[in-house]
Amino acid sequence: MMQRVLVLDRLKQPLMPCHPARARELLREGKAAVFRRFPFTLILKEREGGITQATGVKLDPGSKKTGVALVAAFQRRGNVVIWAAELEHRGATIRKLLEQRLGHRRHRRGNLRYRAPRFDNRSRREGWLAPSLQHRVDTTLSWTKKLMRLAPVTALSMELVKFDMQQMQNPEISGVEYQQGALQGYEVKEYLLEKWGRECAYCDAENVPLEVDHIQPKSKGGSNRVSNLTLACHDCNQRKGNLPIATFLAQQPERLRRIQVRAKAPLRDAAAVNSTRWALFQRLKATNLPVEVASGGRTKWNRSRQQYPKAHWIDAACVGVSGEAVTCDPEQVPLQMKAMGHGERQRARLSAHGFPVGHKAVSKSAYGFQTGDMVKAHIPKGKFQGVHCGRVAIRSRPSFALSTPKKAKPFDVHPKYLTIVHRSDGYVYNT
Template sequence: MHNRVLVLDKNRRPLMPCHPARARQLLRRGKAAVFRRYPFAVILKDRECGTVQETRLKIAPGSKVTGLAVVAECARRGQTVLWAAELQHRGAAIRKALEQRRAHRRFRRSKLRYRAPRFDNRRRHVGWLAPSLQHRVDTAMTWVERLRRWTPVKGVSTMLHRFDTQKLQNPEISGVEYQQGTLFGYEVREYLLEKWGRRCAYCGKENVPLTIDHIHPRSLGGSDRVSNLTLACVPCNQKKGNRDVADFLAHDPKRLARIEAQRKAPLKDAAAVNSTRWALWERLQATGLAVEVGTGGRTKWNRARLGYPKAHWIDAACVGESGTGVRLEPAMPPLQAKAAGHGERQRARLNRHGFPVGHKAGGKSYLGFQTGDLVRCAKPGLPAFVGRVAIRFRPSFLVIGPSRKAEAHPKYLTVIQKADGYAYA
């Protein structure tokens, strides 16, 4: 079973999605034309309006991946999933770029001490979210608005759940312990000495000078939480460097498993969902659609009772009371949409100290092409293939496909779909 094909009438109003075989039949007979490749949609040439069923868009918000499912109320089969997708966010990439920009700015400031401080000039509005968190809300709402244009959506369902981050770390926590925190009665170093038995976590040496080490390096996105800190002797710390513990201890899986079991689970993903849940709910309410809310526990109960496997789009289909008896095919491959961004606004090329040494070209397109466009490459001497184009400001573009890449002149390229900020699979 595959995703249904999205259908629009000749006035671009959404109709009920159809089976892929029906879409192929319409295309062969010339009654329809391809409207979009990803997600695949056709537009009818001679039909106007039509009967539509009650259709609901269901969302399972996540930190890294958000599940989407379009569910219709069928008279014969009941609640049925017609279309599904998994949206991969790029919050980690945004956070890394902001940290790099912050480091450059701080370094430049240290070299220009005569400049007046400006850290009090910025004000945050009510409801402000960090850019990496706001991105998660914005991309989810982008797809809500898109699917409203392409499918007859009459309502929205979303999960409004909150993770108990302290209980995730300590399942036995209760009462006043919620107010005391992890380091109640300890300093950080003393806490680590007691937690790791006053020995090196990597080689087990005792009675040697110990240093504090990040299990998952900060340069790779690790945090300063005590759950990400351990003790290491100086030789092990220097040998590990900025490698992840999984790479450093690949030769000793038993010790790696013990360290992973002793450390606590990172809470960045749970914190991201907790921070964005109300912002997403308010944006959904502003659409004017009927918004159904469900909890994570209800979603899991629905999925387990129906016997469906764990997947982001399946969680979306099982959200709320409407997910009690939803029908779906677990083997159906959802559309994979990965947020790739719309390029960067930074024009200056920086040296390692953060000072500009050149500037990038100001335009974003050249000869009618833009980086990220989906094109068909028909370069002589090579088999034709479809891929994404990376433009250069000269007539020699790089086309990257699933299995090959090639440099080609724009005259050998045909645009299939313009760049929209996402990569699809």
């Protein structure tokens, strides 16, 4: 299976995505034109309306990447992935920039001039998220709405929580069915893999099958609480048996202390990721489309049972009950989308101490171009004669910097030789 091409009718209403061969035929016959490059979308010149199948946008939100899959429900073939993408967030970059700004302000206010302390009565609105977290919600929601305009979307699905925290911390609520039920402990295993860094706690072995081990053996009074569980390779698990961890690691006091401290500490990013997903869930509900939700353990169970490899877009396709039986080709190449932002509002260039040393140009566009636009350059003569495709960085003078994958460094080109391919929208695309 290949990535389908999104299609709009003459009135810009979404139709069912078509095969790339059919898209080439429509373009060759002049029945369609390119409406958008990324994601590649055609608009038909004459047709209005058409038969569509139920199509859902499925999301696997993550801290660094979010998997996106368009899944169509065909009558004969069932649920089939017809389009997929992976959205890379820039939360770490936002956090770094905010910390840099905080450092500059502290230096100016604390080291260079005195300002009397004041009562901090500023409050945050309900549901406030840090900018690095709010960015994940906004970009994911933006792409969901964009796909709703480009495809006949009738339902949404998302992985609501990565881990069921209460169920894992209090397994006595419903016995141990979370380990012995249909999911066979996928919820707990996935949590432990994240918490212990996907390595054996006793020998630091990586890239080997890991087993869930009780730090305090059950035969010695240990419980099924997640704080009493760790990961061990098969050999270490067999050697430890039902020995207390203090006896098993009597010759390694430093490792013993590290395991005991780490076992009590919760997973640092779990709460942040879960809060982000809940905020996204509330925003998706406002679209008035039915929203299907499931946990990360259920997603992994669906994917493992169908023997699909690990990938963000495949995890998205396997979310929820609708992901129990979904057809996808692991060799399908998803669209890679990396958030780069729309520039910065800061107009002054700062020194290492946070003081302005220069000012940026007021205008962000020139000669009909703006920084980040994807362009095609037809250069008739000179050192760079030929046709080049890449991204442009504008200047106030008519000599722009063009960056292409084939050139190690950007080179100058006059805007009269440039043609717009895709307007800058804050993302970099790749396949």
